[in-house]
Amino acid sequence: xxxxxxxxxxxxxxxxxxxxxxxxxxxxQTPARQAPAPSSSAPLQAIVNQIVSLFPRVSxxxxxxxxxxxxxxxxxxxxxxxxxxxxxxxEGRELRxxxxxxxxxxxxxxxxRVRVEEVAEAYSIGxxxxxxxxAPGDVARIxxxxxxVTVVPFVGGVRDAIVEAALTDIVEGLGRSGRIQVAMGDHxxxxxxxxxxxxxxxxxxxxxxxxxSRFKVDNLLALHFKTVDRKPYVDARFFALPSTTxxxxxxxxxxxSVRTAPxxxxxxxxxxxxxxxxxxxxxxxxxGGELEAGSYSSGENSIPLKEIGRFAFPVVAMDVSVxxxxxxxxxxxxxxxxxxxxxxxxxxxxxxxxxxxxxxxPGRIISVQLADLDGDGVFEVVANRYHPxxxxxxxxxxxxxxxGKPVTVVKNGNDxxxxxxxxxxxAKKTVWAQGFxxxxxxxxxxxxxxxLKGDQLVRDVAVRVPSSFRxxxxxxxxxxxxxxxxxxFVEEYQRLRVTVGTEDTWxxxxxxxxxxxxRLELLKAGTTSRSPRTxxxxxxxxxxxxDLDGDGVxxxxxxxxxxxxxxxxxxxGPAGYRFQSVNSGFxxxxxxxxxxxxxxxxxxxxxxxxxxxxxxxxxxxQIIMTTGD
Numbered sequence: 001x002x003x004x005x006x007x008x009x010x011x012x013x014x015x016x017x018x019x020x021x022x023x024x025x026x027x028x029q030t031p032a033r034q035a036p037a038p039s040s041s042a043p044l045q046a047i048v049n050q051i052v053s054l055f056p057r058v059s060x061x062x063x064x065x066x067x068x069x070x071x072x073x074x075x076x077x078x079x080x081x082x083x084x085x086x087x088x089x090x091e092g093r094e095l096r097x098x099x100x101x102x103x104x105x106x107x108x109x110x111x112x113r114v115r116v117e118e119v120a121e122a123y124s125i126g127x128x129x130x131x132x133x134x135a136p137g138d139v140a141r142i143x144x145x146x147x148x149v150t151v152v153p154f155v156g157g158v159r160d161a162i163v164e165a166a167l168t169d170i171v172e173g174l175g176r177s178g179r180i181q182v183a184m185g186d187h188x189x190x191x192x193x194x195x196x197x198x199x200x201x202x203x204x205x206x207x208x209x210x211x212x213s214r215f216k217v218d219n220l221l222a223l224h225f226k227t228v229d230r231k232p233y234v235d236a237r238f239f240a241l242p243s244t245t246x247x248x249x250x251x252x253x254x255x256x257s258v259r260t261a262p263x264x265x266x267x268x269x270x271x272x273x274x275x276x277x278x279x280x281x282x283x284x285x286x287x288g289g290e291l292e293a294g295s296y297s298s299g300e301n302s303i304p305l306k307e308i309g310r311f312a313f314p315v316v317a318m319d320v321s322v323x324x325x326x327x328x329x330x331x332x333x334x335x336x337x338x339x340x341x342x343x344x345x346x347x348x349x350x351x352x353x354x355x356x357x358x359x360x361x362p363g364r365i366i367s368v369q370l371a372d373l374d375g376d377g378v379f380e381v382v383a384n385r386y387h388p389x390x391x392x393x394x395x396x397x398x399x400x401x402x403x404g405k406p407v408t409v410v411k412n413g414n415d416x417x418x419x420x421x422x423x424x425x426x427a428k429k430t431v432w433a434q435g436f437x438x439x440x441x442x443x444x445x446x447x448x449x450x451x452l453k454g455d456q457l458v459r460d461v462a463v464r465v466p467s468s469f470r471x472x473x474x475x476x477x478x479x480x481x482x483x484x485x486x487x488x489f490v491e492e493y494q495r496l497r498v499t500v501g502t503e504d505t506w507x508x509x510x511x512x513x514x515x516x517x518x519r520l521e522l523l524k525a526g527t528t529s530r531s532p533r534t535x536x537x538x539x540x541x542x543x544x545x546x547d548l549d550g551d552g553v554x555x556x557x558x559x560x561x562x563x564x565x566x567x568x569x570x571x572x573g574p575a576g577y578r579f580q581s582v583n584s585g586f587x588x589x590x591x592x593x594x595x596x597x598x599x600x601x602x603x604x605x606x607x608x609x610x611x612x613x614x615x616x617x618x619x620x621x622q623i624i625m626t627t628g629d
Contacts, residue, residue, distance in 0.1 A: 043252045044166060048173035050248055051149070051221065051238060053081050055179045059141035062088070065134050068127050070114050072140050075122045083247035084116045085240045086140040088128070114140055115243070149174070150215075152185035152192075153223035154199035155509075158232045158254075163225050164578060166234070166254050184576035186498075187505040188215050194504065199224040203237045205244040212241040228253070281549030282601035282626075283571060286582060308605075309342075309349045309623035311335075315607040316518050318623075319542070320344070320594025321370040324427050325377025329596045331623075332381050333607065336364040339381060339399065339406070344596065344605075347627060355381075355399055355406040363387035363395060366518060366539045367472065371419035371428040373398065373409075373452040380409060380452075382419045382431060386539075388521040394436045398457070410457050416442065417450075417457070418471040421545075424478055424485060426597055432463055434471035441522055441537045442470045466502050468492070473513050473540025477554040478547075479572060480505065488556050488570070490540040496558060496570060498577065506577040512568045513540035514561045517589055517609065546595035546602050557604070559590035565608075567593070586624070603627070 056079030064071040074080050092107035111134055114126040128134055151171075155163055174180045188211050197207045203222050212220065223236040232254040237246035286303070318333040329344040330352075339355040363385040370379040381399040396413035399406045415433035422430040433450045435443035445467040450457040465487065473490030480486035480500055487499045494511040497504060520537045543558040553572060560566040565586040570579050584590065588610040596603040604626045611619040 043255055044169045044258060045173060047236075047250070047252075048170060048177070050250070051174060052177040052179055053079070054084055054238070054240075054247060055142060055147045055177075056080065056084070057142060057179070058084075058086065059139065060086075062134060062136050062138040062140060063123065064136060068130050068132070070126050070128055070134055070140075072114070072116070072124045072126060073122075074140070075120050075124050077121055080116055080119050080124045082116055082119055083240070084142075085113050086116070086126075086142055088112050088114055088132075088134055089139045089141070090135075091139060108139075111138060115240070146179060146181040147219060148181045148183055149219045149221060150183045150185040150188065150217045151221045151223070152188045153225060154189065154192075154202070155225045156199065157227040158225040160578065160580070162232045162254060162258075165258050166225075166232075169258060185215070185217070185220070186576045187503060188217070188220075190504045190507055191215075193507070200235075203235065203246075208239060208244045209242060212239075217241055225254075282604075283548035283555055283569070286548070286569065304627050305624050306347055306627050307622050307624050308344070308347060309621075311621045311623075313621065314517065314609045314611065314619035315591055315621040315623070317365070317367045317542075318592035318594060318605075318607045319369045320596060320605050321379065321427055322596060323377065323379055324372055324425075330370055330379055331594065331605065332368045332370050332379075333592070333623075334365045334368045334383070336366070339365065339368055339383065341381065341401075341406070344625075347625065349623065353401065353404060353406045361385065361395075362389065362392050366520065367418075367542075369419040369428060369542075371431060373429070373431060375429070381406075382417050384416055386520050388523055390438070390523055393438070396433075398452070410452070410455055413457060415448075415450075415457075416471040418474060420474075420476045422476060422485065424476075431457065432471060433457065433459065434469070438522070441520070442472075445469065447471065464501050466497070466499050466504065468497065469499075470540075473542055473558070475543045475545050475556065477543075477545035477556050478552070479545070479554055479556055479570065479577075482552045488543050488545065490543070490558065492538075494538070494540070494562075496543070496556075496568065496579070498570070506570075508568070508570075508579050510560075510568070510579065510581065511562050512558045512560050514538065514559075517561075517591060517611070541590070541592055544593045544595050544604075546597060546604075548602065550601075557593055557595075559593060561589050564589065566590075586622075588622070591621075601626075 058074050058078050058080060060072050060074035062070055063073050088111040089108040090111055092109060094106050095104045096102065097104060112129060112132050114128050116124045116126040118125040171182050174182055191211060192202050192207055195207055203224055218241055220239045220241060223234055225232060225234050227233060234254060235251040238248040240247050313335040315333045316336050320329060320331050322329045331342045331344055331349065333340055337358040341352040342349040343352060365383055365385050367384045369382045371382050373380045378401060384396045386394050394416060396415060396417040397408060398410035400409040414436060416436055418432045419428040420430050420432060421428045431450050432447045434447045437443045445465060447463040447465045447469065449460045449463055451460050468491045469489060470491065475488050476485045477488050478484060484500065489497055490513040491497050494513050496508040496512045498506040518539045520539055522535045522537055541559045543556045545554040545556050547553065548555045556570040558568050560568040560581055565584045566581050567584055567590060568579060568581050570577060586608045588608040590606055591609050592607040594605040606624050608622045608624060609619045
């Protein structure tokens with residue numbers, strides 16, 4: 001069975017806002033320019049033309065000033081249209097080269113901006129803010145450089161594949177104009193959602209001034225994708241801030257030609273550029289459904305897989321990493337009672353050691369991670385254990401290796417330990433600690449970096465994390481840009497979040513993680529044995545950050561066990577963060593994922609569990625890895 005490509009699952013906010021089409025709104029009693037209806041064969045190009053027309057390379061003089069009304073010496077012949085905003089300057093003294101005497105230009109004083117309301121062939125009339133110091137002879141112009149436009153779309157009831165196709169066309173069209181630099185406003189859309197502002201309200205101006213001030217935005221395109229008459233439809237506004245009156249208000253159905261056009265997805269950091277032709281990456285092949293799961297074949301049109309291990313118990317946690325010292329990949333896994341460490345050699349597992357203290361230490365092991373804590377290039381294993389008994393609860397510990405056997409380096413810690421790759425080196429060398437709470441399990445908004453000193457982990461400095469952070473189902477990734485480490489984690493409502501510092505930049509609308517195979521019972525403090533008050537906590541599988549297409553920006557993969565055998569992939573496309581669910585074809589619960597980085601391509605490893613009892617106590621686990629180029 002192949003990894004079947006599913007419809008892209010909707011993100012709560014897709015970061016692009018553009019004006020699609022042209023339907024007049026009888027209720028829009030504003031000076032916004034109502035766009036003429038484009039031909040049905042090219043509505044997206046018509047949108048691009050409307051936006052680009054707002055940024056002509058114009059320079060003229062102020063001819064006349066009457067109160068707040070200003071007449072300019074540029075008009076239709078210069079590309080001026082109603083709604084256009086120009087910057088006003090007053091020229092000062094000449095600047096000359098001290099040796100050659102060459103005139104280098106004149107000093108300028110910025111006076112503000114003028115918004116054009118009426119346009120004639122050779123002149124135009126605009127309006128400035130009351131009290132503006134403008135006089136005849138002053139200069140009005142739009143810079144010859146690129147104008148930065150932040151695009152913020154919202155999605156409701158339209159498949160992401162359609163949204164992405166439409167947005168890609170628009171972004172590429174804007175980029176080809178040579179006048180506009182597109183900035184994706186993912187973080188603005190997340191903020192709007194957090195404020196409880198609905199997309200239609202935002203398009204009407206609610207929260208617009210606050211978001212513009214908070215995120216330093218000058219030009220914003222806001223777009224709302226929705227379904228009208230069972231067809232994808234887009235309602236959009238363009239704002240030249242700080243004015244909250246839209247310059248353009250339009251809407252259109254997304255044409256079928258765009259909906260069916262094939263797309264090559266890719267990731268990139270920084271500002272978006274049109275996709276470049278290149279060899280199909282592992283990312284493109286997975287999203288295209290080229291993984292052969294059931295037969296483990298090496299067919300010409302599939303990514304071959306191999307089963308490298310089969311175990312008669314459920315693997316509840318696993319981690320994979322390349323050892324800095326010998327460059328040999330290691331795999332650590334647990335069934336909740338024991339811990340096994342393996343080398344991955346020649347597409348096979350070679351055992352190193354087994355740790356077993358189930359008869360001496362109460363509790364169930366709920367996480368294992370590989371980390372080089374002392375900088376010697378040899379991995380330690382960072383683990384957490386939990387028992388619902390109020391006298392035991394959570395304990396954390398660290399294992400090392402001595403003479404080929406496991407040794408306890410740190411034991412009986414009281415914090416939830418989480419290892420991260422803080423510098424992007426490819427191996428985890430940093431450990432975060434989040435306090436354990438009898439009421440909430442995770443102490444919200446709290447995390448510290450800890451360092452290994454002897455047989456103790458000592459708190460070093462506080463780590464800035466959002467209040468929704470939980471030290472489970474978390475990783476650091478370069479998905480926000482090559483030189484930036486973003487925190488990607490599964491929050492308590494099983495949504496995948498991306499944050500930079502404490503600022504949310506993206507949140508999935510579809511659930512991830514899950515599977516209920518690792519649910520922890522938390523007995524609330526202060527309850528009695530006769531009337532216990534309990535809560536169940538999902539300890540989520542860990543997202544994996546790995547560069548799947550060789551561009552230096554990591555994608556994030558996470559099990560999506562709400563649907564058996566599904567995996568969610570978060571990546572960067574022309575329209576910002578994109579999330580797609582794929583059906584791996586694996587028959588079972590994907591309890592863990594791992595990756596071995598590589599230039600072309602990296603290797604992915606999955607733990608697939610088939611539970612044989614209703615209570616999920618007995619199971620069989622397959623460890624499966626990709627092997628194709």
